[in-house]
Amino acid sequence: MSRSTLPPFDRADPLGIDDLLSPEDLAVRDTVRSWATDRVLPHVADWYERGELPVIRELARELGAIGALGMPLEGYGCAGASAVQYGLACLELEAADSGIRSLVSVQGSLAMYAIHRFGSEEQKQAWLPGMAAGELIGCFGLTEPDHGSDPAGMRTRARREGGDWVLDGRKMWITNGSVAAVAVVWAQTEDGIRGFVVPTDAPGFSAPEIKHKWSLRASVTSELVLEGVRLPADAVLPDAVGLRGPLSCLSHARYGIVWGAMGAARASFDAALDYAGSREQFGRPISGFQLTQAKLADMAVELHKGVLLAHHLGVRMDAGRLRPEQVSFGKLNNVREAIEICRTSRTIMGANGISLEYPVMRHATNLESVLTYEGTVEMHQLVLGKALTGQDAFR
Structure with missing residues (x-):
């Protein structure tokens, strides 16, 4: 050609x-x-x-x-x-x-x-x-006030009482909690960790909203409080015993983050690229200066490498070949690079970069939460470290 x-x-x-x-x-x-x-x-x-x-x-x-x-x-x-x-x-x-x-x-x-x-x-x-259909909103209760990266240590308990289950405990940083009709709640039982389908109108269940956030502000985040919540025997998820259940759910959600982080990065990059073309200093657009072009080129490389990585993982998931370690690879790389793209975009935009008239600072602060929820940087590094070395360094 x-x-x-x-x-x-x-x-x-x-x-x-x-x-x-x-x-x-x-x-x-x-x-x-x-x-x-x-x-x-x-x-x-x-x-x-x-x-x-x-x-x-x-x-x-x-x-x-x-x-x-x-x-x-x-x-x-x-x-x-x-x-x-x-x-x-x-x-x-x-x-x-x-x-x-x-x-x-x-x-x-x-x-x-x-x-x-x-x-x-x-x-x-x-x-x-x-x-x-979006008629019913759901939430997922795993993280607790004192147990985030180590869900095996959760204190929420479910005990049998007659033919029922009774749940007591607290969950923290739960998206959708205050507006949910149903909560999937994970709890310790005599048989190990089990999941429960909890209607949020059950007596003893409450979900106070968490305020004063400086990240994910356009989102509903709540605490879940369970005080003697009585559920029928069939409220338990029958096919989930142990941490395999909640961790497989998290892996599925982390896959979406691999793609999503690149969306935040793209929006910030596009804002910086457009701004650089219209902002003039020293008699010409700042997009004509070498240092600005170097920043834009580096951001473009990491952005589109991240999208390629996400697509590759998606193809593997569709083929039934996506491993959890590969999802950790994607989340660790893409969120980390997305934050750096937002920060570099902000430098191109100067003071205007902190204004909500542009999306850059909003995306940057949001990604600070995305960086650590559903697995912190350190947890994904250790997942990959274990896969690479065969040595478990979590404890």
Whole structure:
């Protein structure tokens, strides 16, 4: 092929990654991007500044209508989409705001996935159709005030009392908690760690919202308090015993973060690139200076390498070949690089970079939470370290 017949360079897709996507993939991406552009971007800076997501139930129903909730799950009103398509949706949602992607991740990859993967047919029929439609919001209760990276040490307990279960304990930093209709709660039992499907209107259950956050402000974050919550015998997830259950859910959700982080990075990079082209200093746009171009080039390299990594992991997931260590690889790299892209974008934009008129500082502060939730940097380093050396350094 001669140079004259080569496709033009596309600054939005410099590696031609779109060539790897099917028409169906592109349609999913464009649908979610259009929804986020219309329904989130005009309002998210205000939501973030106010520290609330006042229309979360409305947004959940709209996300259900476009098939974004529980996307890769089959049946029960779920879209049955590919892992790549789900990843593309996460990228577009987080390009709008990490809080919106978190809403979808917790709903689909944690609460719905747990019920779909480990629940009884009765539990699936009772909850999944409403959750897929966005009529019912779910949350996932694993992290506790004193036990984050070490969930095996959780203090929440479930004991048998007659034919019932009785739950006592607290969970912390729970996305969607205060607006959820159902909570998947993990607790210690005499048989090991088990998962329970808990209707949030059960007596003894409460979910006070956590305030004064400086990250993920356009998101509902709560504490879960369980004080003698009595559940029937069939509230337990029958196919989840031990940490395998919650950890498999987390791996599924972390996969979405691998894509989502690149959405936040893309939005920040695009803002910096556009700004550099219009901001003049010393008589010309700052995009014409070598140091600015070096920053933009380095950011573009890491951004699109991250998208390639996410796509590769998605292809492996669709083939049933994605290992948890590979998900750790993706989350560790992509979130870390996304934060650096946001910080570098801010330097290009100077003081304007801290303004909510631009998305950069909002994405940067959100990613500080994304960096440590669903596995801190150190935990993913140790997962990879163990895989590489064969030595367990967690304890």
